[in-house]
Amino acid sequence: MKQLWTGNEAVARALYEAGVSFASAYPGTPSTEILENLTLYHEDMHVEWAPNEKVALEAAIGASMAGVRSAAAMKHVGLNVAADPLMTLSYTGVNGGLLIISADDPELHSSQNEQDNRIYAKLAKIPCVEITGAADAAEAIKESYYISETYDTPVLFRMTTRVCHSKELVESGEKTNFAPIPYVKNAFKYVSSPANSRKKRPMVEERMAKLSAYSEQSPLNTVEDNGASVGVIASGVSAHYAREVFEEGANYLILRCTYPLPIEKIRAFYESVETCYVIEELEPFIEEQLRLAGMQVIGKERIPVMGELNVDIVREALLGIKPVYQEAPAELVAPRPPILCSGCPHRGFFYEAKKFRDLIVTGDIGCYTLGAAPPLEVTDSLVCMGASISMGHGVYAAMKKNGIEKKVMAVIGDSTFLHSGMTSLLNSVYNNSPTVNVILDNRITAMTGHQDNPGTGYDLMGNPAPEIDFEQIVRALGVKKVRTVNPLNLADVRAAIKECLEFKEGPSVIISRWPCALKRYSERDLNEFPLEKSKSVVIEEQCRGCLNCVRTGCPSIRFDKEKKKASIDSYSCVGCGVCIQSCPFDAIVREGGNK
Amino acid sequence: MTKSILFAGVGGQGIVLASNLLAAALIESGFDVKMSEVHGMAQRGGSVTTQVRFGEKVHSPIIGKGNADVIVAFEPMEAIRWLNHLKPGGTLILSTARIPSSVILSGAMDYPEGIVEYLNEHADLISLNAQKMATDLGNEKAMNVILLGVLAKILELSDVDWLALIKKEVHPRFYELNAKAFRTGYSFK
Numbered sequence: 001m002k003q004l005w006t007g008n009e010a011v012a013r014a015l016y017e018a019g020v021s022f023a024s025a026y027p028g029t030p031s032t033e034i035l036e037n038l039t040l041y042h043e044d045m046h047v048e049w050a051p052n053e054k055v056a057l058e059a060a061i062g063a064s065m066a067g068v069r070s071a072a073a074m075k076h077v078g079l080n081v082a083a084d085p086l087m088t089l090s091y092t093g094v095n096g097g098l099l100i101i102s103a104d105d106p107e108l109h110s111s112q113n114e115q116d117n118r119i120y121a122k123l124a125k126i127p128c129v130e131i132t133g134a135a136d137a138a139e140a141i142k143e144s145y146y147i148s149e150t151y152d153t154p155v156l157f158r159m160t161t162r163v164c165h166s167k168e169l170v171e172s173g174e175k176t177n178f179a180p181i182p183y184v185k186n187a188f189k190y191v192s193s194p195a196n197s198r199k200k201r202p203m204v205e206e207r208m209a210k211l212s213a214y215s216e217q218s219p220l221n222t223v224e225d226n227g228a229s230v231g232v233i234a235s236g237v238s239a240h241y242a243r244e245v246f247e248e249g250a251n252y253l254i255l256r257c258t259y260p261l262p263i264e265k266i267r268a269f270y271e272s273v274e275t276c277y278v279i280e281e282l283e284p285f286i287e288e289q290l291r292l293a294g295m296q297v298i299g300k301e302r303i304p305v306m307g308e309l310n311v312d313i314v315r316e317a318l319l320g321i322k323p324v325y326q327e328a329p330a331e332l333v334a335p336r337p338p339i340l341c342s343g344c345p346h347r348g349f350f351y352e353a354k355k356f357r358d359l360i361v362t363g364d365i366g367c368y369t370l371g372a373a374p375p376l377e378v379t380d381s382l383v384c385m386g387a388s389i390s391m392g393h394g395v396y397a398a399m400k401k402n403g404i405e406k407k408v409m410a411v412i413g414d415s416t417f418l419h420s421g422m423t424s425l426l427n428s429v430y431n432n433s434p435t436v437n438v439i440l441d442n443r444i445t446a447m448t449g450h451q452d453n454p455g456t457g458y459d460l461m462g463n464p465a466p467e468i469d470f471e472q473i474v475r476a477l478g479v480k481k482v483r484t485v486n487p488l489n490l491a492d493v494r495a496a497i498k499e500c501l502e503f504k505e506g507p508s509v510i511i512s513r514w515p516c517a518l519k520r521y522s523e524r525d526l527n528e529f530p531l532e533k534s535k536s537v538v539i540e541e542q543c544r545g546c547l548n549c550v551r552t553g554c555p556s557i558r559f560d561k562e563k564k565k566a567s568i569d570s571y572s573c574v575g576c577g578v579c580i581q582s583c584p585f586d587a588i589v590r591e592g593g594n595k
Numbered sequence: 596m597t598k599s600i601l602f603a604g605v606g607g608q609g610i611v612l613a614s615n616l617l618a619a620a621l622i623e624s625g626f627d628v629k630m631s632e633v634h635g636m637a638q639r640g641g642s643v644t645t646q647v648r649f650g651e652k653v654h655s656p657i658i659g660k661g662n663a664d665v666i667v668a669f670e671p672m673e674a675i676r677w678l679n680h681l682k683p684g685g686t687l688i689l690s691t692a693r694i695p696s697s698v699i700l701s702g703a704m705d706y707p708e709g710i711v712e713y714l715n716e717h718a719d720l721i722s723l724n725a726q727k728m729a730t731d732l733g734n735e736k737a738m739n740v741i742l743l744g745v746l747a748k749i750l751e752l753s754d755v756d757w758l759a760l761i762k763k764e765v766h767p768r769f770y771e772l773n774a775k776a777f778r779t780g781y782s783f784k
Contacts, residue, residue, distance in 0.1 A: 004618050004628055109633060133629075133656065166656035167618070167630040237656070244654040312659040325661030325679045326717060332707045333675040336605065336696035338641035375701055550701050555640055558695065559702045571735060 005170045007163040010134035011101065012037035013170070014141035018097075019178030020071055021045040022063035024056035026419060027448040028075030029110035030164035031103035035073055035460060036451075042461055044175065049451060049460045052385070052419040053078035057085050057100060064098040064154075065190060067181040069145055071157075073101040076117050077384065081420070083120065088192050089154050090124045091200045095181050097148035099141070101157045103164050106281045107308040110161075110447075112365065112382065114306065116282035121156040121259040125204050127211050128156045128259035129220060132239040134168040140256055142176075143220055147257075151207055151214065158258075160281060162237040162308065212260040220256035223269060227251075231273030233266065233297065235286060238279045238309050245315045258286060263293050270295045277318055281309050340370050342556040343517030343574030345442050348487040349411075350376040351552050351578060352494045353438075356501070359407045360395050364388035364421070366413035367447045367516075368440050375553045379411065386420030388412045389428060389437050393507075396433040407501055409436040414470070415445035415453040422477065428507040429478035435507050436500040437479075439470055440487075443515040443525060450519055457524050467524070474509045481508035488514055490581040517574050533575030534591045538566050542587035549579040549588060597650035599658040600746070603677040604669030605694050606643050609739035613667070614645040616743055616764055620755040621649040629656040640697070642673055665749065666718075667742050669725075670694045671710040678718070687718040688745050690738060692726035721745060723783055729776060734769075737776035744780020757781075 005013070012034050015023060023045060025035040038047045046063075050056035053074040063070035074082060079102045086100065102120070105111040121128035127147055131140045144155045188196050215221065230250040234242045239254045253269045255261065270276045270290070278287040278299035287299035302317040303309065312323045340347050350371040353361065363372060363379035364387060372379035381391060392410035399406040412421045417439050428435055445451040452458040457467035471482050481503045483496040493512070500508035515525050525531065538549075545564030549557050556573040559566050568579070568588070580588045600617065602610040611632060621628045626649040633643050646658045660679050667688045668674030674689050681687060691711055698704045714720050723745065725738040732741075740761065747757055761773050 002622070004622060004630065006632075162631065162656060165632050167628075167632075168656070169622070169628060240654040240656065310657055310659055311655045311662075323660040323662070324683060326681070326683070328675040328678045328713065328717070332710050332713060333672050334696055334698050334704045334707065336640075336642040336672065336676075337698075338606075339697045341640060374697070374703075547702070553697065553701070555697060555700060558700050561702050561705075 002169040002171050004167045005134045006033065006165055006167050007131065007134045007137065007159055008033035008165070009037050010137035010168070010170045011141065011159070012040070013172055014137040015071055016041040016044060017138060017173050017175050018069060018142050018145050019176045020069040021178070022060060022068055022070040023047045023073070024050045024059045025073040026050055026053045026056055026078060027445050027451040028078050028103070029448055030105060030161040031073050031075045031078070031101065031159070032448045032451065033164075034101060039461055047460055049453060051454055053082040054085060057082040057089075060098055061085060061089055064094045064096045065183060066095070067183050068096040069098075069178050070096060071099040071101060074103070075111065076102055076104040076115050077111060077113065078102075079117050079120055081385070086120065086124050086154070088197070090126050090204060091192055091197050092190055093152035094148055094154060095183060096178070097145035098154045099144055099148065099157045100154055101159065103159045103161070104282070105161050107161065112384065114282065116285060117156070118158055118258055118285045119283065124156070125208055126153050126156055127151070127215075127257060128158055130158045130236045130256055130258050131163060132237060132254065132256070133163055133166060134170050136256065137170070138173055140220060143218070147211075147214065151211055153207060153211070156259075158236075160236055166237070208260060212263070215257045215260050215262040216265050218257045218262065221262050221265060222254050222256075224252040224254070229274040231269055231276040232279060233269070233276065233286065233290075234279040236281055238281055238314070241309055241311045241314045242279045244311045245319065255286065261286060261289050263289070266290060267293065267295065270297065279303060279309070279314060337373060338370060339373065339553060339555055340367065341517050342554055342572045343576040345487045345512065345514035345516065345576070346371060346440050347376075347552055347554060348490055348576070348578045349438065349440060349493055349512045350378045351582065352490050353409065353497060354378050355494070356407070356497060359409055360392075362388040362392040362395065362408070362410045364410075364412040364416050366416050366440075368411060368413055371411065375551050385416055386412070386424050389421050389424035389435070392435040392437065393424070393428040393431060393433045396435050397431065407436075408433075409438060409497075411438045411440055413446070414439060414441040414443065414455045417470070418454055418468070422473065425474060425479065425507065425509070426477045432506050434504045436497065436510065437507055438510045438512060439474075441470060441511055441513045442519070443513070444519050446516045446518070450516070456522070458522060470511050478506070479509050480506055482511065483509070484511040484513055486514055487512040488576050488578060490578065517576070533577065535570050535573040535575045536568050536577060536580055536588050537570070537591050538568055539587050539589060540565050540567075542585055544585050544587070546584065548582045548584060552578050552582055554579060597648055597653050599663045600647045601658050601663040601666045601677060601680050602645045602647070602669070603666060603673040604643060605673065606640050608669045609736060610643060610645050610669060612764065613739040613743045614647050616740075616757075616760055617647055617746065619760045619764065620747070620752055620757060621647070623755050623760070624752050626650060627653045629653045631656045642676060644677065665746060667746055669738070669742065672696070672707065674714055675707075675710055678714070681718055685718065686749060687714055687720050688742060688749075689714060689720060689722040690725035690742060691722050692724050725780070728779055732772060732775050732779065734772055737772050740773045740776035741780040741783075744777040745783050747777070748781050748783070
């Protein structure tokens, strides 16, 4: 039976069918659902969340060395974190086949940057396989493991947002059983000492030559000859856009093994047509290699290097045909940016932090990035996972050297802290900067859709797991001042910030602990937190229209400009009580007079 | 001929369930189907869409400007935001209940007036207050299935047993509510 599956669901199924028995990942849009869907097959494989992508890949390398087929999945920026093991993994090669699944995010739907990770394949000198959509997954995954084991190499399996999150009809197949390859001690292969790696370096080049020969014959690179004079070379989801633009009016060479390229196969295709287009998202990765090989293809001179492609962009760029559509007047629509949800525990923290003037607040990756957005506008910076704490230290140390004693606060989520904030905090201890470091612990990895992490007490399978203690970790790292607060208690938050800003003997840590309002509460949450709350309501006669509650940025609060009164939408309010505390006129109370 | 349906709304309105039900119906009718969704940060109260395309053979999973045969807008401003994707002469199904965005809630901007009037002049408009109709049925959240009912009527997928699909997709506790919601939408004139 055919199923309508996202690329992520289809890749998960394909990994199962290929006999994979170990997979690890750190959640990251658009890759997250690959591991979530692998839990369906948990009886046949070990699946787990790792604290970060480097750890996930290293665990997968260990599994490969142990002789099983393994995979590590991550979003594009995750591969930056995992780049260190990747580069040397290229030298050691594999025992059981190993795939690194990279989900790139052209158009930055849910990312801090845009990057084309196919370039990592070139840098690491390993093969790159791409798919056009979910329907390709089964064959491409199976072939990738064949490549990995035949050529003793990890394979970079590259997807993009539209491939991950678009659904296509997929026929599921049977599982192939993969018998583990016995592990044999082999220091030359697995110990990358300079002496060994120097000898293996030429082997990497030899492998590239063999892979080039493979690519020429690979079933992944397919030609569709429609007897046309126009040729289209495309990879990824762009192949679908190309087909919709040219239909039967072009010949197609769809590349799924995009590194190394089948140059001679491409040359034969190129010479068989009069005009040859290369349609690929982001960098001219294929195009540049073809130009080097002397082919005058048409690509990025017309097709943008930025953002996603779509049918309209390809049609206009190559055929000069603009889409016909109407545009409504701009005054009929207001922006609708993402905002912290009703009852979000981050709100109370940011609302209080905003009252401290002359504070630089370095931010991090997670829902709390929205602490930079109006009306809170607390956060000053965002770079990458873990950067808040290390940047905060840098800001403090640089200003101090210039004679300015600056108040610096870093804000980071629970999962992000465990991902790569711990070494940053160690740095602040070691180099002695009195920054205030706030762990916004909402008891879950929220933004990617609520995944467990080492702080939640549950593993990927939902089984109880050791729950790490943030306070113990930060104390072990050498932090002398630690305060745990309930972010729904504004007075407590304020006192903690004040106290920590006054503390000058090294960095301090505030752990702001309350579960995400959208979380499906675990047994542990229900035991720890009084989560049943009655909703908040405005007593209209007492409201003076001061806007304090509006400044919390809660989407349940509405302000009537005519009446100059606030009101609360009882449907969406979860009763967090932050607005009650923000009101200087006691005009907001709990429904039914409850506390 | 490939047909395209675009669902536009606000995070949390249930557009994914509505589009999943539509996709299931289309598969049952024997079409090739592709569907695209948005995940991640955009869902946090932001503007969201899902896109469904069907036909004998579908290529692109996403809908271009001026290419949607039907837009199902769960909110008036979202209808305006995505109007540029509507095919000239295409149908727009609109739920008229407003969901102010953060800039409007805070009083920094006003909710734009005249949206429904504008859409009435510029599209083949079917408008209803699905939110209110769903609340009358017992749960505001069923608005998605009311709108699906309206869409189902237009698409004329005669062989589809919609109620059986709903039964498969929703929690048994919510089946009766959703079946009522579907019938309400389907019989809307």
